[in-house]
Amino acid sequence: MDLLIKVFADTLGVDPATLSDDSSPDNTVRWDSLRSMHLVAAIEDAFSTELSTAEIMRMRSIGLARSVLRKKGVLDI
């Protein structure tokens, strides 16, 4: 399974099959502001990286999170 999707599914407590790169807080019921913070922590742990506030603010969908991580040089995304 796509590791990023798995991180989102585990943190949001939803079926990974319901998520895609288009998933965002606007179309994913459990993705609220508190979960956004938990997602940041989970992503940082899973990919051994640290995100700046500006990067966090850009991660408004799974696809945008993937883009941010690619730019940071995180492999296998």
Add this chain to the structure above:
Amino acid sequence: MGSIVAQRTFDIGDQRAFAQLSGDVNPLHMDPALARRSQTGDVVVHGMHIALWALDVLCRKSPGLHVNSFRACFTSPLRINERADLKIVSQSSHETKVDIEAAGAVVCELALSSVVDPLATPLADAVTAKPENRDKPVELLPEQLPSRRGAVSLAESDACIAAFPALCTTIGAPRVAGLIGTTRVVGMECPGLFSLYSKIGATFHGDDAGNRLRFAVARYDSRFRCARIEVAGAGVRASLEAFLRLPPIAQPTMREVAERVRPDVFAGQRVLIVGGSRGLGEATAKIIAAGGGVPMVTYARGRTDAQRVAEDICSWGAICTIAPYDARAPAQPQLGFIEAPPASLYYFATGPIFARAASPYDPDALHEFMTIYVEGFATLCATMPRPPSGRMRAFYPSTAALDSWVRGFGEYAMAKAAGELLCRHLERSLPGLSIVVKRLPRVLTDLTATVIPADAETAIDVMIPIVAETQHAL
């Protein structure tokens, strides 16, 4: 989603009882006047109270339940007198997951497991401090959190058994006391006054005698003002997550506002500011006063805040009066405080504006917003005494959420859209009335001060040009 297995409404008496049991008397749970200055806008139920109620129900319904570890996430505040529904999400041989919902939105997710979580709490274990038993929560700065550690006293077993009998039978009263103690840690000690308890992962093992819970901050994330706190004691080891909320948003002082407003630009103009005890209303009152006008500030619940605004204005040398006014109640009987009719009106009456994004449409939320933003404004405009000229100018704050969809703001935006239409209708129906309507951006106020960073403008920057435009037409 599972069916409802239990329901409960927590009232202020429940709040007081749990506060006495836990020692967590944080004003967010106890004091309506102070809680209104938080983002929730009202008194909210202790998250741990919700979780313990749910655990007690589950243990009562399943007497043989094995509970060796437990996780809870407090995803949204539950206000007092709001009904909570307990639903089973999933059950297996070793784990039960439940949601507690209010108005269809999850306020607490809870999972209890028969598996012992090998959670280590070395920092909390090393704490040797004696328990603090303060009667007011400590107020900490962000830089004080990373090194914060200490201990709290725990509730007596008899009191725990009386409150949560089935849970005490299942895991033992000392451990229930330990779980209760976590809310005291967060609400009173760490982060204390401006805390928000968001998450707990706990495991039960060992006897760990003693009537205290030790705590130590293991990690502090300054980006989110979020602390991970280890706790240990009474057979409980747990990792807590809590936020240091922003304190109430202070508006600039009169002296600071006066530096940005020409002294006589509003000379002699009497202005009624409904909802002027803080935020946009406070900023408006100071702008008017700085320009030589005379603001009359109303408040619904924030008398102390309104007095603070008036004192700041009066001590600077201007005039300001205050009066109670409830936008939900009929206008006419409340307007006796108006001695000389004002020439302009600013309407900032509001309740909490963040709704839970549970369903596409919440009729109760819309009704609440319509009562304040539409009915309240309409009746006030229709009944307010007019100055001798017969002309009155009003400012109606609408929202940029009408221009771009914002999750959780649907009913708020709907009511503001109706308010905009109302303004056009009122201008044609009430001779002499003209209304300035602006769609305001997100402004940093008590109600928008989220711990997750968000772009927001300041009330004073937003209101200076609006006040100039509104008063200019007089």
